[in-house]
Amino acid sequence: MAEAVADKKNVRFIITRQDSADSPSYTEEFEVPYRPNMNVISALMEIQRTPVNANGKKTTPVCWESNCLEEVCGACSMVINGKPRQACSALVDHLEQPIRVAPMKTFPVVRDLVINRERMFSALKRVKAWIPIDGTYDLGPGPRMAETKRQWAYELSKCMTCGVCLESCPNVNDKTSFIGPAAISQVRLFNTHPTGEMNKDERLETLMEDGGIEGCGNSQNCVRSCPKGIPLTTSIAAINADTTKHLFKKWLSF
Amino acid sequence: MTGNSYYYRKLHSLLGVIPIGAFLVEHLITNYAAFNQGHGGFIEGVEWLNSLPLVFALELFGIWLPLLYHGVYGLYVAYTARNNVTNYGYFRNQMFMLQRVTGVLTLLFIAWHVFETRVQVALGNVTHEELGVRMHEIATQPWAFALYCIGIIAATFHFCNGMWSFLVSWGITIGPRAQRVSSYVWMVAFVVMAVMFILSLSAFLDPQFQDTSVLTKS
Ligand code: SF4
Numbered sequence A: 001m002a003e004a005v006a007d008k009k010n011v012r013f014i015i016t017r018q019d020s021a022d023s024p025s026y027t028e029e030f031e032v033p034y035r036p037n038m039n040v041i042s043a044l045m046e047i048q049r050t051p052v053n054a055n056g057k058k059t060t061p062v063c064w065e066s067n068c069l070e071e072v073c074g075a076c077s078m079v080i081n082g083k084p085r086q087a088c089s090a091l092v093d094h095l096e097q098p099i100r101v102a103p104m105k106t107f108p109v110v111r112d113l114v115i116n117r118e119r120m121f122s123a124l125k126r127v128k129a130w131i132p133i134d135g136t137y138d139l140g141p142g143p144r145m146a147e148t149k150r151q152w153a154y155e156l157s158k159c160m161t162c163g164v165c166l167e168s169c170p171n172v173n174d175k176t177s178f179i180g181p182a183a184i185s186q187v188r189l190f191n192t193h194p195t196g197e198m199n200k201d202e203r204l205e206t207l208m209e210d211g212g213i214e215g216c217g218n219s220q221n222c223v224r225s226c227p228k229g230i231p232l233t234t235s236i237a238a239i240n241a242d243t244t245k246h247l248f249k250k251w252l253s254f
Numbered sequence B: 001m002t003g004n005s006y007y008y009r010k011l012h013s014l015l016g017v018i019p020i021g022a023f024l025v026e027h028l029i030t031n032y033a034a035f036n037q038g039h040g041g042f043i044e045g046v047e048w049l050n051s052l053p054l055v056f057a058l059e060l061f062g063i064w065l066p067l068l069y070h071g072v073y074g075l076y077v078a079y080t081a082r083n084n085v086t087n088y089g090y091f092r093n094q095m096f097m098l099q100r101v102t103g104v105l106t107l108l109f110i111a112w113h114v115f116e117t118r119v120q121v122a123l124g125n126v127t128h129e130e131l132g133v134r135m136h137e138i139a140t141q142p143w144a145f146a147l148y149c150i151g152i153i154a155a156t157f158h159f160c161n162g163m164w165s166f167l168v169s170w171g172i173t174i175g176p177r178a179q180r181v182s183s184y185v186w187m188v189a190f191v192v193m194a195v196m197f198i199l200s201l202s203a204f205l206d207p208q209f210q211d212t213s214v215l216t217k218s
């Protein structure tokens, strides 16, 4: 891949920009001096320092969001060369040039590459992705989680709410209210926990409403895209099994 | 949409298998009789089906209404997807797109096919015994033969790939290995069904289907 980079001195970027939430988007090209081991964030920082586009014209610096810089917070997710991923772990040496950077348009764009991932956090609230332990007195220790379960549940807990799975899903869009793969996988995580399990049915029931699990059309792009390698389609199918069982249980207990 | 889309979608999924999928398989068996038993065998199959008790109710509740619901809700499902195979050319994503495309094609094909056969029977233009002759007339027109082949491939693909999704959506195939094995099984089923349907269609080309005289002889 390194050979494909013809000009080692400059890296070309084509960035999809937008001045405000409801203004039209446009692309702007930039030439950024190459440095070894640079990633998309360090290139954006360079543009921030010298906001001059490829035509030599002064422009406004490109806005983006980032935080941890080690692919654990999910804040820097954007579409890089057609695929959604984290900009902080997108190494320029591994990318084909010119590098095309665009915001994840499944979410409302705030400005340039900054998006609003609010819907993901409200989805977590909706499915109660937590373990209720509050009480008026000390409830004592909860039941222990089996080690065999803990091992695969740990994989699900790696989700950083980055939104990449929603961006890649053909059924998460302006025409549907589908909650998306991440929250469904979190339901599986919290329903697996021995204390979380006590509120299992509530979580399943929120997924058996409008915008719930039925929105999944099995394109399976999510599992191919998740940077944390979370087995999202296994989670969805497992929750499909649980919601189906819950459905019959409810009907039969009339 | 009012009401709970979870139930709407589940009903759509269930009806696709029972009764619509079951009917497709039954339809294949009846038609295949044209291939391995000739005109007589085919008409025997048709008459057996029409001798079932309450045949009108069976047709209405077992085929027409489920088909109408599955078709109309399916169009809505297809409309709400924003296909993105150009960016994500993965196998399952392509199947996702094809499922929607073949769904629309199948709906058009079924509407046309039902009009040419069942509707003509209802209008009194064709009798049940003459259905073999009707199919012979259709199959011997090259353009109709070609369109039927497309319709057959679309319908069998939509059924087999739909069965794959059904098993996931109801939580039967959960892990990646179960889903992979299921992919192979339904791919084989698709090829077998499509070939059998096309063989049946080709069987109608035979001159024995030109008139019903062979029926009285046997
Ligand atoms: S499941 Fe993976 S892709 Fe989806 S939000 Fe979590 S970390 Fe990101």
Ligand code: FES
Pocket (backbone or CB within 6 Å): A065, A066, A067, A068, A069, A070, A071, A072, A073, A074, A075, A076, A077, A086, A087, A088, A089
């Ligand atoms: S900055 Fe946290 S994931 Fe990139």
